[in-house]
Every structure is written in structure tokens, then in C-alpha cells.
Amino acid sequence: MHWIIRLGKSEQRSYTSLNPKEIIVKQQLDYLDLLKSVSLFSDLKKAELLPVAQAAIEKCFHAGEFLIRQDEPAEYLFVVGSGNIKLTQLSSGGDQFLLCYVTSGEMFGSIAILQNAAYPVSAEALTYCQVLLLPGSVIRHLMSEIPQLAMGVIRHLAGRVQSLQRQLQELSAERVEQRVARALTRLASQVGLRTEQGILINVALSRQDLAEMTGTTLYTVSRILSGWEKRALIDAGRERVVIKKPHGIVAIAEDLPAPRSK
Amino acid sequence: MHWIIRLGKSEQRSYTSLNPKEIIVKQQLDYLDLLKSVSLFSDLKKAELLPVAQAAIEKCFHAGEFLIRQDEPAEYLFVVGSGNIKLTQLSSGGDQFLLCYVTSGEMFGSIAILQNAAYPVSAEALTYCQVLLLPGSVIRHLMSEIPQLAMGVIRHLAGRVQSLQRQLQELSAERVEQRVARALTRLASQVGLRTEQGILINVALSRQDLAEMTGTTLYTVSRILSGWEKRALIDAGRERVVIKKPHGIVAIAEDLPAPRSK
DNA sequence: AGCGATCTTTGCGCTATAGCAAACATGGTG
């Protein structure tokens, strides 16, 4: 990440040795690179992104801090520059559901584009995070000038709808083991890190987290992972999973007949 | 519904006794009324809706016919003028999930706004249906001229995302009885018909349908409905449910302690 | 290095729900 680290308060700009104008320009260029990498803005020219970058607020969060809390008024879209974040939803009954992880180059809080909306989820920083806050009102107004932007938002939301529908279907039709396998493959493709032992899921991932993702209990997840570890499919530790035989896990996720573990 | 019934083929227009121009104008006015009633277009002025109405294709379907099939290229948005439709999703494993019912004044197939997308669901007519087909390309191009339209689409999708997230949470955390109760209350508010005996769910609703909505089996649904019938909460018949004590069902859906059935 | 907090494992019993099979009900149709 070639993005300049800067700690929250914008006043700090004036404390640097460079002259203010130069800093602002540099910052905007950096913002532009980050924004451009987000699929929401990929159709836009850099020039069109300038007003977005200008309205963006840079902010950092420490592990454990909440970026947004469920039911609070939704003012900002969040673009993640670095770090890992998890989105969770709390039900009235007090059960928590882990919707997804968000990591660099991704975005969340698109609900802020709508007026008077509230966040339907909470976002918790799992590591130190650098994010850009984009005021929903700015995006909203910009959309009328830049139709591509509106299309980007629509594409983003449509993708989310489809992935949620698929998840719903899976949750209703598949057994727990299959769902956990699916969650792992999803995580692998999103935050997986190729190592010698296999694919390391590169976020702190407790049994409880996996349970909240798949609608089960930490006990059941623990038993499943233990089983897989005995079959040498994975290597599991405290808040850590390494997939040693990806094809084996995929086989379970897709419910293929023979794992063919020769 | 004050919408003129006309059978599919546009050639029929010339067979009427009125002069063609008058008919076309009349038709567009009717289309405009229908479109205006759809939340997607509610922010638009009637004049702005004219191009949409002009591009709309009227079509009718008989009970049992499929309006769209999963994985087919998505060309049209559908606006329902009359009739009931169910949206289902088929998994690779062959399990069907019933996503939702769609009825007059509602809309589906918004994925068609995106280029080269495929429908993620199938839509089956449960009754005789009159629908308007709006070419996705037309909406797509109109969005750049009418920002309100883009906002409407975004609002629609955002609502869908939230409702799906809620459903996901419910499916993962709640027991079957609760989920069935929830499905019934949802249906009651959408297609419920107030009668003397209670709220009649005004669509053909088999045990199998309820099972596919809630991620369970028709056996379990049957047992649950039988139980509720014994407690005089509902009145169930072949593909028919009447909610006699709405508060009782809501109490189950919300998992309230005392049903208070005095 | 040792301690406490947190996470993980696993034995055990239990319940909710799946799923078959067979009888039963219902409504449309000729």
C-alpha cells in the first residue's frame, strides 16, 4: 500500500514541512488511486473522481474499534485502504450474524447514499485500518452529474443481492459441514494468503466467527474443523486456519461424492 | 384495476373500433398510471415516464407459465399490473427456494438494468397475470437523463439487500416454528385479505411453498400448522391459510413469552 | 517466566427436525 499514513486529524497537514498546496495535491492523487481501485468507481475517469476525493475524509481505526454501529444514521460510505473489518448484524433476540469481511480495496455502507437511512450492520475493525469516509450526500448529488457512478452503485448492490440470495439458499438447503466449507472457500478467495503449507486465511478467525457466519455453534464448528484436521485437509489453530487441501474443502462445499484423498 | 385488458399481441390494436391514435394515447395513460404506482417510479413526473411507457411491452401469462427462467439473459424488468407471481431459485443441488411473492404494483427483474446479466431466479405465474415488460436498456439509458430514476433503482435494491440480510439472520438464528410464523405475517401484510374469519392469505399457498420459504420440509410445516389450528390461531385448508389470531402468530414470530390467548 | 484471559476441544445427553410410508382430504374434470 503506497498510501501515505496520516493520523486522523486534518490539522496535521499544516505541521508538515512541505507547503500546504503540494500536500493537498499529493493527497488527492493518493486518494484517487485508492478510489479508482474500488469497483464502484472503476468506470469513472480520474478527473471525475476529483470531487469525490475532495470530499473524502481520511480516518484510522484501531483493532476492536467500531467504524459504524447498527441503527446509527448512515452518513458515510466507507472505502477501505488497509486493514480488515467485519460486518455483523444483531437481531432483536440478541443473536449476532457475521455477514462478511471487508478488506483493502473494498467498500461498505452504501446505504448512506439514501437519505435518512440507518446502517443495518455494525462494522468492527479487526486490525488497524485506514479508511476513506465518503459523505453519502456528495455521492448522491454527484450521481446526477455522472451517470456512470449511479451504474456503479447499482452494480454493487445488484451483486450484493445475488450473493445474499445464494447465501440464503445455501443456509436453507445445506448441512452445517457444507456451509462451513463454503465459508472457508469464500474466505480463502477473499483474504487467502498462499503459503508453503497451503492457503492461510489471513484474518483472525475464531470458531465463534465461523459459527456466526454459517448459522451454527462454535462447538459444531470445532468438531468439524477437528475432523478435517484429522483428515489432513486443514491445519487449524487458535483463530487461525490453513487450508492444506483446497480441493478437499471445495469437494465438501460442493457436496461432491468422492473426496478422492489419495 | 382500471387497466384495459388486452391480449398480448399488439396487432390487436388495429382490430378495435376506435381510431388507432386514440387507442395509443389511452394505452399510454393507463401504462403511466400503473408505472407511477410502482415505487421505482414514484419520484418521477408523468411526463418523464412517457418514454418508459412508450418502450413498455404489455404481456399476459396464464397460471403455471414462467415469466422468466433462471440463468436466461435478463432483458426486461417486469411490472405487475395484476395477478400473483412467485420467485424461486434453484440450487445446483436441485433444492428450490421460494424467495418471495410479487403482486400488483410491484416489480421484479431489476437485474435487467445491468448489461449482459442473467436472471438469478425464475418467476412463475400463480394466477392469470398482466405485466409490463420494460427493456433494461431503455431504463439504463434513461437513468443518465433522469437521476431520480437511478435513485429509485438504488432505493429498490437497497431495500432488497436489507430484507435479505434480515432473512438470512432469521434463518440462521430462529427455530422453524418462528420462521413459519414470520413468513405468514410477511404474506399477510403483502397479500392478506381481511375477512370475517380473519386474514386470508390470498395466494395458493401449499405446505411445500411455506417449507421452501422457510428452509424446512412440508412435513414439519404441516405439523406446525396443525398445532396452530388446534390452538385456534389459524384456519388451514388445501393451499389456503386464514390467520384467525394475528397477534398470536406475531407473538410466535417475535418469540414473545406469553401468547396471552385469553 | 508466570499468570490470567481468551479460545478450543470433547464427552455426554437431549431435542428439534428430517424423512419415509401410508392413510386421508380436497377440488377440478369429464
Next chain:
DNA sequence: CACCATGTTTGCTATAGCGCAAAGATCGCT
């Protein structure tokens, strides 16, 4: 009006997954 297709009920059995409790592992901190 009787038949048939289709939907529904219910007894029975099987089992996946829940959830407690207690022991064990791991990590960060001082």
C-alpha cells in the same frame, strides 16, 4: 357424480446438531 391428481396429515424412526461443563491450549502482558 364419481374419479383422479394433487395436496395434507400423522405415526414412527433416525440423526444432525445444540449446548452444558470441564479440561486443555494458546497468547499477550508484566
